[in-house]
Amino acid sequence: MSNAYDVIIIGSGPGGYVTAIRSAQLGLKTAIVEREHLGGICLNWGCIPTKALLRSAEIMDHANHAKSFGLTLNGTMTADVKDVVARSRGVSARLNGGVAFLMKKNKVDVIWGEAKLTKANEIVVGKMTKPVVEPQNPIPKGVLGEGTYTAKHIIVATGARPRALPGIEPDGKLIWTYFEAMKPDFMPKSIVVMGSGAIGIEFASFYRSMGVDVTVVELMPNIMPVEDVEISTFARKQLEKRGLKIITEAKVSKVDKGANSITAHVETKDGKVSQITADRLISAVGVQGNIENLGLEALGVKTDRGCIVIDGYGKTSVPGLYAIGDVAGPPMLAHKAEHEGVICVEKIAGLPNVHPMDKAKIPGCTYCNPQVASVGMTEAKAKAEGREIRVGRYNFNANGKAIALGEDQGMIKTIFDKKTGELIGAHMVGAEVTELIQGFVVAMNLETTEEELMHTIFPHPTLSEMMKESVLDAYGRVLNA
Ligand SMILES: Cc1cc2nc3c(=O)[nH]c(=O)nc-3n(C[C@H](O)[C@H](O)[C@H](O)COP(=O)(O)OP(=O)(O)OC[C@H]3O[C@@H](n4cnc5c(N)ncnc54)[C@H](O)[C@@H]3O)c2cc1C
Numbered sequence: 374m375s376n377a378y379d380v381i382i383i384g385s386g387p388g389g390y391v392t393a394i395r396s397a398q399l400g401l402k403t404a405i406v407e408r409e410h411l412g413g414i415c416l417n418w419g420c421i422p423t424k425a426l427l428r429s430a431e432i433m434d435h436a437n438h439a440k441s442f443g444l445t446l447n448g449t450m451t452a453d454v455k456d457v458v459a460r461s462r463g464v465s466a467r468l469n470g471g472v473a474f475l476m477k478k479n480k481v482d483v484i485w486g487e488a489k490l491t492k493a494n495e496i497v498v499g500k501m502t503k504p505v506v507e508p509q510n511p512i513p514k515g516v517l518g519e520g521t522y523t524a525k526h527i528i529v530a531t532g533a534r535p536r537a538l539p540g541i542e543p544d545g546k547l548i549w550t551y552f553e554a555m556k557p558d559f560m561p562k563s564i565v566v567m568g569s570g571a572i573g574i575e576f577a578s579f580y581r582s583m584g585v586d587v588t589v590v591e592l593m594p595n596i597m598p599v600e601d602v603e604i605s606t607f608a609r610k611q612l613e614k615r616g617l618k619i620i621t622e623a624k625v626s627k628v629d630k631g632a633n634s635i636t637a638h639v640e641t642k643d644g645k646v647s648q649i650t651a652d653r654l655i656s657a658v659g660v661q662g663n664i665e666n667l668g669l670e671a672l673g674v675k676t677d678r679g680c681i682v683i684d685g686y687g688k689t690s691v692p693g694l695y696a697i698g699d700v701a702g703p704p705m706l707a708h709k710a711e712h713e714g715v716i717c718v719e720k721i722a723g724l725p726n727v728h729p730m731d732k733a734k735i736p737g738c739t740y741c742n743p744q745v746a747s748v749g750m751t752e753a754k755a756k757a758e759g760r761e762i763r764v765g766r767y768n769f770n771a772n773g774k775a776i777a778l779g780e781d782q783g784m785i786k787t788i789f790d791k792k793t794g795e796l797i798g799a800h801m802v803g804a805e806v807t808e809l810i811q812g813f814v815v816a817m818n819l820e821t822t823e824e825e826l827m828h829t830i831f832p833h834p835t836l837s838e839m840m841k842e843s844v845l846d847a848y849g850r851v852l853n854a
Pocket residue numbers: 383384385386387388389406407408409410411412413414415416418419420421423486487488489530531532533551572663667697698699700705706707708709710738
């Protein structure tokens with residue numbers, strides 16, 4: 374078999390494997406190199422297994438409120454941590470196997486091992502690295518491995534890994550990253566979560582539902598700092614009602630380790646330091662791109678703050694070399710990685726009218742309880758840009774479906790450009806908003822105006838009706854409030 378390809382992709386996360394499929398669909402001879410696990414972080418240690426854990430948490434939350442639905446649970450609902458984790462790992466393993474199937478179906482060669490660039494169009498593949506925690510599925514026999522491979526185009530899709538703060542480095546025992554938090558072998562009684570981005574808040578929400586005493590420490594004034602302040606304030610109140618403790622404008626400055634516990638020194642902005650002792654600390658202070666040991670420096674590939682610099686089509690500073698996904702910078706989200714990869718390979722194939730990545734239209738979702746979802750500008754950002762805006766709001770407590778579901782706490786906020794009527798931002802908190810947001814993503818992509826949204830018929834009774842009411846509210850025409 375020839376070692377020469379049209380396209381080689383390094384890394385088989387959602388960015389890499391989706392790009393490989395699209396590349397093969399476009400008739401390009403394609404290979405993907407993977408050193409650990411098909412599906413990358415997303416399928417094995419990120420998006421998917423966390424959602425499986427959060428589903429267990431959701432069922433637990435519902436069970437705890439069974440009485441209010443006229444239902445009595447005989448006996449108490451308890452979580453068996455081993456089984457909760459086993460289900461989550463099983464979900465990952467199933468999808469991981471699915472990627473192997475997709476590679477085969479699309480005739481994408483899988484090259485197992487760690488890739489290093491020797492030229493812009495050549496890689497050397499070494500041995501597999503030791504899996505971070507454990508492999509998902511056995512590596513299929515008879516696939517390609519160590520050797521030298523060439524391609525007309527090489528796409529780096531090597532993803533990211535947890536960032537560590539100096540002095541508070543994760544040790545896998547007392548200080549966890551998402552790897553350990555994803556598969557605890559016991560249920561801690563108490564946890565400190567350092568960082569309240571999507572990853573930190575999802576774990577905080579999961580562990581709280583499992584009855585753990587959770588304290589979140591966040592440096593910024595608001596949790597989920599990228600979200601609209603009104604939404605994150607709303608979410609914070611709901612999380613606190615569920616018993617989560619949240620300390621903002623504070624940092625964990627030091628961690629003392631005991632035999633089986635940690636003591637976090639929490640410093641607030643006024644310089645006061647308090648101590649919180651807990652069973653474990655989850656470090657969720659962001660991720661950093663996997664740019665090391667790839668041969669990027671020798672080739673003169675431009676990087677910035679730990680990520681590869683690219684244009685709107687994934688091109689790096691070196692001709693023939695591309696980057697997509699987490700390694701190519703924020704927002705570090707699976708759907709961004711996938712879309713970036715598809716754009717990149719369609720441009721390589723010479724397709725006409727390939728649109729460059731528009732980061733303003735990438736939705737973001739956090740699957741805590743209550744869920745948070747958004748797309749486009751926050752109110753603060755729109756104002757900072759000097760835009761004249763109209764803002765609409767609608768609360769879940771006036772929506773029939775939300776009340777029937779017993780999920781009447783939430784809010785939908787829409788932001789329009791006052792002059793043009795263009796929808797420039799949508800922000801949500803409450804049940805199922807991670808599913809609802811896509812309606813506004815489509816609308817924004819089609820450059821929809823308020824008029825078109827107001828003339829759209831939404832089914833009744835649904836949570837989605839609140840999307841229309843929020844739009845109507847922005848124009849003083851709200852109906853059910
Ligand atoms: C706990 C958690 C929850 C998350 N939840 C969500 C969510 O709900 N929604 C969402 O959109 N995003 C979520 N994310 C983020 C999401 O996982 C990433 O954005 C996504 O995985 C990025 O995809 P990628 O293809 O760029 O890289 P990755 O998924 O990181 O894949 C990169 C792959 O490259 C391989 N690799 C690296 N270097 C080499 C090399 N030299 N040779 C060969 N192979 C190599 C790695 O082994 C890995 O398999 C979550 C992340 C975490 C950690």
